[in-house]
Amino acid sequence: MKAFFIGAGASCGTFQDSNTPVPVAIQFGQVLQKIDPNWTQRYPDIFKVVSHLGLPKDNWGLEPVWSCIDYYAKLQQVIPKKRDWSKESPQLKKALLHVYGRRCDDAAEQLPLTDSYTLGSLLKKELTAGDILISFNYDTIVERLARRFGHEIQSGCVMQKKKAIALAKPHGSTSWTLDLSTGRVTSASGSGSPLLDSLGPEDVDHGREPLLLGAVPIKSELIREVQICTRSPDVFNTIQKQWKAVVKAIRDADSLVIVGYSFPREDQYGRFLIQEGMRLWNSMPTIEFYELKDKAHERAKEIMDAFGGVPEPTFRGEVVPPE
Numbered sequence: 001m002k003a004f005f006i007g008a009g010a011s012c013g014t015f016q017d018s019n020t021p022v023p024v025a026i027q028f029g030q031v032l033q034k035i036d037p038n039w040t041q042r043y044p045d046i047f048k049v050v051s052h053l054g055l056p057k058d059n060w061g062l063e064p065v066w067s068c069i070d071y072y073a074k075l076q077q078v079i080p081k082k083r084d085w086s087k088e089s090p091q092l093k094k095a096l097l098h099v100y101g102r103r104c105d106d107a108a109e110q111l112p113l114t115d116s117y118t119l120g121s122l123l124k125k126e127l128t129a130g131d132i133l134i135s136f137n138y139d140t141i142v143e144r145l146a147r148r149f150g151h152e153i154q155s156g157c158v159m160q161k162k163k164a165i166a167l168a169k170p171h172g173s174t175s176w177t178l179d180l181s182t183g184r185v186t187s188a189s190g191s192g193s194p195l196l197d198s199l200g201p202e203d204v205d206h207g208r209e210p211l212l213l214g215a216v217p218i219k220s221e222l223i224r225e226v227q228i229c230t231r232s233p234d235v236f237n238t239i240q241k242q243w244k245a246v247v248k249a250i251r252d253a254d255s256l257v258i259v260g261y262s263f264p265r266e267d268q269y270g271r272f273l274i275q276e277g278m279r280l281w282n283s284m285p286t287i288e289f290y291e292l293k294d295k296a297h298e299r300a301k302e303i304m305d306a307f308g309g310v311p312e313p314t315f316r317g318e319v320v321p322p323e
Contacts, residue, residue, distance in 0.1 A: 009260020013319025027061030045089035101198035155188035156245030174198035248278030287313035
C-alpha cells in the first residue's frame with residue numbers, strides 16, 4: 001500500500017504556469033493581492049494585523065499573520081493594550097475561501113487527464129485501490145483530480161468500500177462545513193465519499209465556516225478540552241479521526257510518496273504523530289519525494305528528522321505543471 005503525502009507545493013507547482021496561482025503559505029498575501037487588489041478594504045481586520053507586524057500588504061505569509069491573531073485570542077489578557085482584532089475574525093476564513101476555494105475547484109476541473117505533469121502521472125500511473133491520499137491542503141484539487149481519473153475515493157475515517165482510495169485531510173478542507181449554531185461538522189457525504197465543492201464567503205456570513213486548522217503552533221482543534229469548552233466536540237472528533245487515519249497509513253504503508261509537503265517544524269504535534277506511526281512499522285517503507293531542486297537536500301533532511309532518523313529518501317524531481 002502506498003501513502004501519498006500531498007502538500008501545498010503540489011498545488012502550487014501544478015498551477016505555476018496558469019492564471020490560477022495556488023500559493024504555499026509564505027505566498028498567501030502576494031496571491032491575495034494579485035487576485036483582489038482591494039483586499040485591504042474587503043478584509044480590514046486582516047490588514048490591521050499585517051500592518052501591526054510591519055509586513056508589506058502585497059507580500060506576507062499566512063503563518064505569522066494567523067499566529068498573531070491566534071496568540072492575541074489566547075493571550076490577550078496579559079497584554080496591556082487590547083486590539084480590536086484580538087478574536088479570530090471571520091474575515092480570515094473568507095480570505096482563505098477567496099484564495100483556496102471555488103477558484104481552485106474550477107481550476108482542478110480544467111486539468112488534463114494525462115501523465116504530462118506530476119499529479120497527473122501519479123494519479124494515472126501509481127495510485128491504486130487500497131492506497132491513501134493524505135492531503136494537507138485546504139483546497140480540493142487532488143481529490144477532484146483523482147475522481148476525474150476514475151478513482152473511487154472514500155473518506156479515510158469512514159471507508160465503507162475497502163477497495164477504494166482513502167482520503168485523509170488532517171488540516172481540514174474548504175469543502176467541510178462547521179455550523180457555528182450547532183457546532184456540528186460535515187466532512188463527508190452519507191456514502192463516505194469526500195465533499196468536493198468548497199464553501200463560499202457568503203456561507204461565512206450565514207454561520208457556516210470551513211473547518212480549517214490554522215497555520216499556528218497551538219492547534220486548538222486537536223485539544224479535546226478546548227473544543228468541549230467551546231461546545232464544539234465534533235471539531236475534535238473530526239480532526240482526530242483524520243490524524244488516526246494518517247498514523248494507521250504510516251504504520252501499514254510499503255511506500256511513502258511525499259509531494260510538495262515541507263513537514264513544518266511548528267507542527268510539532270504532526271511530527272509526534274508521524275513518529276508514533278513510524279514506531280509501529282513492521283518493516284521500513286521506501287520513501288520518495290518531490291521538491292524544488294535547490295531545496296531537495298534541505299527537504300531530505302527535514303523528512304529524515306520528521307520520521308525520526310530514517311535513511312535518506314529518494315528525490316524524484318520537481319513538481320511540474322501540465323505541458
